[in-house]
Amino acid sequence: MPNFLTFSNILPLAELEVGHHFYWNLGGLTVHGQVFLTSWFVIGLLLIASLLAGRNRQMVPAGLQNFMEYVLEFIRDLAKNQLGEKEYRPWVPFIGTLFLFIFVSNWSGALIPWKLIQLPEGELAAPTGDINTTVALALLTSLAYFYAGFRKRGLGYFAKYVEPTPILLPIAILEDFTKPLSLSFRLFGNILADELVVAVLVLLVPLFIPVPVMMLGLFTSAIQALVFATLAGAYIHEALEGHGDEDH
Template identity: 80%
Template sequence: MALLNVPHLWHSLPLAELEVGKQFYWHLGNFNLHGQVFLVSWFVIGLLLIAAVLGGRSAQMVPAGFQNFMEYALEFIRDLAKNQIGEKDYRPWVPFVGTLFLFIFVSNWLGALVPWKLVRLPAGELAAPTSDINTTIALALLTSLAYFYAGFSKKGLGYFGNYVQPVAFMLPFKIIEDFTKPLSLSFRLFGNILADELVVGVLVLLVPLFIPLPVMALGLFTSAIQALIFATLAAAYIGEAMEDHGEGHEEH
């Protein structure tokens, strides 16, 4: 009998409810959209744009106030891109890599820090956009396109030479790599963020007070690391595509 009561207990506590795989559908013509993902991603984009405008609006030689913070962020991103792509070619890729990092980072942290549960949707629930597979696949495919574009724009058709470096024997593996790269990128991010939210959700379900806090802190850490990993790997792939022949290739 005690077991029977458990579901009722769950439904009586709105904060302790787990919904996995339920989407808040929008319909656009024949297409389905995940509304909750777009709502939160617009929030994230809005936040990023506001921060960018505040930080870059009256950019001065001697930074003041919020400009300091945004400059710190920009220098971090530049260092990241420079380390992976190299001093010579990194500049055009700073916006792409940096936006990857900022978007994923802000998404992850907002998903963990903002009490989205307070907003009720007809179906599904608001969460980090990166906990939806569509978002991560979109970002990963863009990364693939970016490194192909980088390779072709740098070397033209000579980019295919990369596939037989350092030995022709590597060709099948290199081709497989082109598929595994976006796959691993998207699933790593998606899995980490979703798992983090689920673990926190399950723990809150079991013990609503205090106990989930360390896991939440760990979740914040993981979220930051995932954003860093995604941006770093994207930059590394781009750098690898533009790498000159005869140099050592990184293994991932």
């Protein structure tokens, strides 16, 4: 997408740069540097919070420990609701990290004024606003549910493609492609659209007017994280149970 709002040079804070990336070359591979910079920030935040909270765990929690325990209970509930009491425990780290990474990424993109940090090219934003990140997460989710299915039922996992009737085989196969596609594009589209709307509004009216849209962005960001994690849990559950074609 071209940098269509070139007149925004009057307001350096309100610049729109979609499709411009801060490229790094790693031995012939090009990567988007800005995505990694913010994702490292997000990962660092998560690790620091966990380490700080876990430094001195008490039987009666207080402060940060209490908060992180609340987070863990929330994630456990989420995984338990999707996978059921019996199966959920091994999947808590995966689903929980999906939720935490996406949630912190989205909110850091919405709350932290990354644009104050100048890059040679492109701009810092939520890592989830880059299609590479969301596709990576969605493909990992696909791998996760295939792994879950094969681990639980071996090659019998393929039976779910012809159950209840082989007529639905093409649809069942198609589902394996639509699942990661919808997961990744839903997240990517929501986050990028939110950033664009806020950027455009800030460009037009720099004060106050964008605030409600920003709040809405925070809300949708949280919802998208929840949706991604919940759907990942639902897909894994489906692979474990093999109830054929539940369409989500």
